[in-house]
Amino acid sequence: MKRIKKTMPFLLVVVMIISMSLTAFAADEVTLADIGAGKSDIVVFYTNDVHGGVSNRNMINGTGPNCLGYAGVAGIMGEAKDQAGAVLLVDVGDSIQGSAIDTDTKGLNSIKLMEELGYDICVPGNHEFDFGLDSFLDMIEASSLNYICCNFTDLDGNLVMPKAYDVLSFTIEGKDVKIGFVGVDTPESIAKGTPKYFQDDDGDFIYTFKEDPADLYQTVQDSIDACRDDGANYVVILGHLGDTGVENGWSSRDVIANTVGAGVFIDGHAHSIIPGEIVKNKIGEDVLLTSSGTKLDYLGVLKLSIADDGAISASSNLINTVTDEQKASDSYKNMDEKVKEVESAYDYLETVYGNSPFPLCIYNSETGDRMVRKQDTNMGDFLTDGYLWYANNDPNLEGFQKADVAFLNGGSIRANIAAGDIQYGHILAVMPWATRVTQIKTTGQHILEALEMGARLLPDDECGGFIVASGLTYKIDPTKPSKVVTDDKGMFIEVDGTFAGGDFRVYDVKVGDKDIDPDATYILVINAYYSENMGDGMTMFKDDERIISSDDNVIDVDVICSYLEEGLGGKVPDKYSNENGDGRIVIEPQEGFPATGETSNYIWMGATLLLISATLSVAYIIERKKDVRC
Structure with missing residues (x-):
């Protein structure tokens, strides 16, 4: 122990240096003036993963106090238009879902506000399809928004979006310049969305996002080449792929490494905060990768500078501050008025259902890292306990039976709740989809398969399918190689081995105080996203017997409000005080099963x-x- 202590000052210095290099940009205020723009610049403002974060009103939008909001974007753009040679605004997906204004209107409120803001090009993300593919297509067809995506087609290769790419023309200080934009959406859209939206009535998939990596790369390359053929002097990829935490071969880094001809990749999906990073393409050339986080805490700025000889250079940064001058502008005020008009319909969100003396967290309070997709949290415990309580008490006499276990996937839990009064809007920000709560009869084997599917990416990557539970405890050995088998769309097929044989990463799984029996039948409370729609690729529950289905219209937010108000008497108890949860999920190597493989x-x-x-x-x-x- 003494030897280890002697090394700690050195290690702490290393950690501090690494931490500063990763986060220093986030601590400082960055305005448009810090970046600068001139008449020789094409300034491309970009957003990703806005998730309905149209203002900093947390109660409605689940945003933090630093959210720039659409009014902030308008104010910044208004100033830039007086300085730059040209100004564009693009979005790379997941904008129309994630707040009350969109849950209520299936994304239409955000679509209308995006039109008002004047987006030039948009790319769909996986959550654009949360309210149904047909619904989304109808909305964008009726709007003025310009959606592009090269890799979303039917099985005959026909584009689903209007265009695969777009080439825009500019005159910059007397020079004609064409910039090509290629749209790409994640192949995870099927497994991380609602798979049935992409199937026919027989359950066969009729759409593809080019799930085979080689097909994905070739499709993107074809669109890059098409931009060049159409005269583009420079090509920017607008991708909702994610730089980390996604299936192998599908990340923005993978696409960059397997294509040529694009100079910039503006990314979304992973909520990463990347002011600008150089990644090598297929032939070793530099490509600028950038991403602006989520919920409009940052506005991305890509500056394409045109030299006297016509050469184009790219730089990027993230703005996190709206100046007083920008707030005083007509651009800001007009957009702010339109946003407030939309938000005015949601006063009911301020209804108080209880109080918590401490925060309920999905993010680590010290580091800001998201925890709920890779470990136990007090928020996950609170919500799943609410599910189980609701089923076992059936307060509205909806036909629930006494349940053994309740499940939620970490990806469906979206926000912290601060200490203090808990209002309806706080809970809606945590669970913004108004998902239906269901109850099924399932087997221990299916439960184990879901746990294993959710644990397959640990320890290096988080997983939206990570399972938090009530009525059940389990451990995960992240040193074991995952034996989960999925198809080319990320849908679960099987675990290559048996639980009894130690082939699963999950172990010591208990329902109540008893070891789980793979052959036994259990009553499980679970959202319809998993039980009916195979969300996150969870196919194991699709044929299980339904006790309560989505047709019974039990809304998850209402379930949690009932638990807080009636089950807990309006006060969150001390058993939820530890943000790391109560220990119902433990991550540690399994004794007697040494790590194999990688x-x-x-x-x-x-x-x-x-x-x-x-x-x-x-x-x-x-x-x-x-x-x-x-």
Whole structure:
């Protein structure tokens, strides 16, 4: 122990340096003036994963106090138009879902506000389809928005969006310039969306997002080449792919590494905050990768600077501050008025259902890292306990039976709740889809398969399908190789092995205080996204017997409000005080099953620490011997 302590100051310095390099940009205020724009610049403002975050009104939109809002975007753009040679606004997906204004109108409120704001090009994300594919297509057809996507087609190769790419023309200081934009949406849209929206009545898939990586890369390459053929001097990829935490071969980094001809990749889906990073393409050329986080805490700025000889150079940054001058502008005020007009219909969200003396968290309070997709949290415990309580008490006499277990997927839990009064809007921000709560009879085997599917990406990546539960405890060994088998669309097929044989990463699974029986029948409370729609690729429940279905119209937000108000008497108890949960999910190696295959990062980290400790200890002993000789 003493040896390890001697290494800690060194390690802490390393960690601090790494942390500063990753987060320093987020701590400082960045305005348009800090970035600058001139008449030789085409300024492309970009948003991604807005999720209905049209203002900083947390009660309605689930946003934080730093949200710029659409009014902020309008104010910043208004100033830029007086400075730059040309100004554009683009969005790369997941904008029309995630707040009350969109849950209520199936995304139409955000579509209308995006029209008002004047988006030039948009790309769909996986959540654009949450309210149904046909619904989304009808909305954009009736709007003036310009949606592009090259890899979303039917099985005959016909585009679903109006265009695969677009080429826009500009005159910059007397020079004619054409910029091509290629749209790409994640192949995870099927598994992380609602699979049945992409199937026919027989359950066969009739659409594709080019799930085979080679097909994806070739499709993007074809559109890059088409932009060049149409005269584009420069090509920007607008992708809702994610740079991390996605299936192998589908990330923005993968697409960059397997294509040529694009200079910039504006990314979404992973909610990553990337002011600008250089990634090498297929032939070793530099490509600028950038992404602006989520909920409009940042507005991305891509500056394409046109040199006297016509050469184009790219730089990017993230704005996180709206100046007083911008707030005083007509552009800001007009957009702010339109946003407030939409939000005025949601006063009911301020109804108080209870109080919590401490925060309920999905994000780590110290680091800001999202926890709920990879570990136990007090928010996950609170919500799943609410599901189980509701079923076992059936307060509205809807026909629930006594349940054994309740499930939620971490990806469906979207926000923290701060200490203090808990209003309807707070809970809606946490669960913004108004998802139906269902109850099914399932087997222990199906429960185990869902747990295993949700744990397959640990420890290196989080997973939207990570299972938080009530009535059930389990452990995960992240050093074991995952044996989950999925199809080319990310849909679960099987685990290649048996639970009893130790082939699962999950172990010591208990329902109540008893070991789970794979052959036994259990009553499970679960959202319809999993039980009926195979969300996150969870196919194992699709044929299970329904007790309560989505047709019974039990809304998850109302379930949690009932639990808080009636089940807990309006006060969140101390058992939920630890943001890391109560220990119902434990992540540690399974005794008797040493890691095989690829060693986990944690093991390498431990080995590295021991090596450093040993090296410093030897150096210390040598120096002591020198002292003795002297």
